[in-house]
Amino acid sequence: MSPQPQLAVRGLAKRFGSDFSVSGVDLTVGTDQVVALLGPSGCGKTTVLRCIAGVETPDSGEMRIDGTTVFGDGVSKRPEDRDVGMVYQNYAVWPHMTVAENVRFPLEHADHDIPAAEYDERVTTILELMQISDLADSPATALSGGQKQRVALARSLVHDPELLLLDEPLSNLDSELRTQMRYELQRVQRELDISMLYVTHDQEEAFYLADRVLVMNDGEIVEAGTPRELYDRPSSPFTRQFLGVRNHFAGRVEASPAGERIVRTGVVEFDLANADFVGGEASGQPDGGDGTAVMCFLRPDDVDIGQFGESGDGRIELTGRVVAEGILGDAYEVTVGFEDAETELVVHTDPYRDFEQGDEVRLQIQPRRLQVYEV
Secondary structure (H helix, E strand, O other): OOOOOEEEEEEEEEEEEEOEEEEEEEEEEEEOOOEEEEEOOOOHHHHHHHHHHOOOOOEEEEEEOOOOEEOOOOEEEEEOOOOEEEEEEOOOOOOOOOOOHHHHHHHHOOOOOOOOOHHHHHHHHHHHHHHHHHOOOOOHHHHHHHHHHHHHHHHHHHHOOOOEEEEEOOOOOOHHHHHHHHHHHHHHHHOOOOEEEEOOOOOOHHHOOOOOOEEEEOOOEEEEEEOOOOHHOOOOOOHHHHHOEEEEEEEEEEOOOOEEEEEEOOOOEEHHOOOOOOOOOOEEEEEEEOOHHHHHHHHOOHEOOOOOOOOOOOOOOEEEEEEEEEEEOOEEEEEEEOOOOOEEEEEEEEEOOOOHHHOOOEEEOOOHHEEEEOO
8 A cells, every 4th residue: 555645636726817727736745755846937836835835725626734634625724734834935034033033933833743842952953954053143134045045944844844845945046056955955855854845947946856747837737757757758749848948840740652751840851750759639649640730849969060971870961050159058059040941950069169150060860859749
């Protein structure tokens, strides 16, 4: 028998007038598991989190935390009675308190089993865990953004909740601090063995931290899987595009005189049998038949750039001109345009490369690197 999930949400719905609604949301977070709710701004992921925390009231659905119903069947528990910790995007650190007073607050106001005699010890322990013991007596107004986030995390964990809810907790930090805090979150989660539901629009954060990722769009969860499953082969074109595959172009399947299924696009043509045909849901029985409209995706890292000899293995070769270029992190990014084609391809290559706008370049693509979805 599998262990009971730490969080179980079924049929969650929340409407805001006639403009937007969250509907039919089902999700679970297992014991000691990290689940990321990933999606674009405005898709409803924060609404889901606020409903679980109890600061929004759903229109319908059921939510159970550690097997106890917190909403549904006539039950609607207050936020302080749900045994969760909450970390907000804007930290929500009280400016009129010291760090220690901020962290102590949930011990005095939330529902938990920690005796009052142990409050001071608990605050000291959690400050040490978050590596901010030296800030205990500092006023909250004197803290940096990274320090405020550590205080917010300490405060959410001090009463030993069964579930930690995090709403875009790193989005207000600079790049270096985000990287550092991702590591700290992972370290703390492993040390405390706490279950986490992590809301973010950032793929890197979700894939780094989560055991499982739920992709959300327009108020619904459209896909779920492990980070590896979603990175390698998501089932929907929305997920593939949202996860940062910047090269995407429309095409149509046509039959060749020899009976092969050829995908024709504005920039490339290729045999569908040689590509990664993921399929789709538009036809009910997606098969990539003649006339099927498709969307093709190609990662910048999967395009080779340079001079090539005869390959003889079915690779696609293109010639275009550089329209933009520059260093991007650890890669050199080149955007290539093509004569009589609106589509441009973004290519990542070695950082020692150096092109100028207008340079003619040759590209080579392995057809199997092209992911094709029926639309």
